Amino acid sequence: MTQVEDDIVTEFPLTIYINEEEFATMVCTPAHLEEMVIGFLASEGVIRFQREIKNFKIDEEQGFAYIEIEGKINTQRDFSKRFIGSCCGKSRQFYFQNDVQTTKTSTSKTTITADQCIKLMDMMQATSHVFKGTGGVHNAAICTGDEMIVGRADIGRHNALDKLYGHCLLNQISVRDKVLVFSGRISSEVMTKAAKIGVGIVLSKSAPTDLAIDLAHDLNITAVGFIRGGSFNVYSHPERIHQ
Incomplete structure (x- = not known):
């Protein structure tokens, strides 16, 4: 038996208070916490713009985030309540009630080439230093057709x-013409998040689920999976991918 030192990813609980009332606890990697909280609140429909936040403070030592926003929020609202209903007036279904109100159908006109799909995935993988060191995180990036704008891991x-x-909101980066590159499986949760962010193309090195593909069709999002070794599969709206 040989003993060696190994890098281990950190797991960190962060409890969010909004207007002095407890809202949610997130278990995360303790980096870029302000971005994560703001992105989470926007994703859940609590805020639409960063300017709606009057005060923001994170106590990393204790694991708390304190946010003061304009207006009131119903902290008793069940954000994880099951919802059965149509997606964008069509036949598909969301799992959760809040997703109906915050998920947007993409209006993106962006197109990219097959080579760009592969290069963007390689670019994200090459910059995923936390994953290389620990193997314990998911990686994601917002890109143009030619370059990576920002990458995050958790x-x-x-x-x-x-x-x-959150990064895009804080830096006023328009995402409608951008591409989301992701390291993991494209679940319905990932597809819903992509729609909330507002991108029209999602690239992954892994597989999508059946519900994710259904949502991608209905939400006008191009889903590309299994980007590995110079090939990939296009599961929805292939018109955005060309030679």
Whole structure:
């Protein structure tokens, strides 16, 4: 038996208070916490713009985030309540009630080439230093067709996406013409998050689920999976991918 030192990813609980009332606890990787909280609040429909936040403070030592926003929020609202209903007037269904109010159908006109799909995935993977060191995080990036604008990592795939969303809100980056590149499986949760962010193309090195593909069709999002070794599969709206 040989003893060696190994890098281990940090798991960190962060409890969010809004207007002095407890709202949610997130288990995350303790980096880019302000971005994550702002992206999460926007994703949940609590805020639409960063300017709606009057005060923001994070106590990393104790694991608390204190946010004061304009107006009131119903902290008793059940954000995880099951919802059965149509998606964008069509046949598909969301799992959760709040997603109906915050998920947007993409209006993106952006197109990219097959080579760009592969290069963007390689670019994100090459900059995923936390994953290389620990193997314990999900990676995600917001890109143009030619370059990566920002990349984030977290133990939770939804947290990584919230960090991207928060970064774009804080820096007033328009995402309608951007591409979301993701390291993991495209679940319905990931597809819903992508729609909330507002991108029209989602690239992944892994597979989508059946519900994710259904949502992608209905939300006008191009879903590309299994980007590996110079090939990939396009599951929805292939008109955005060309030679």
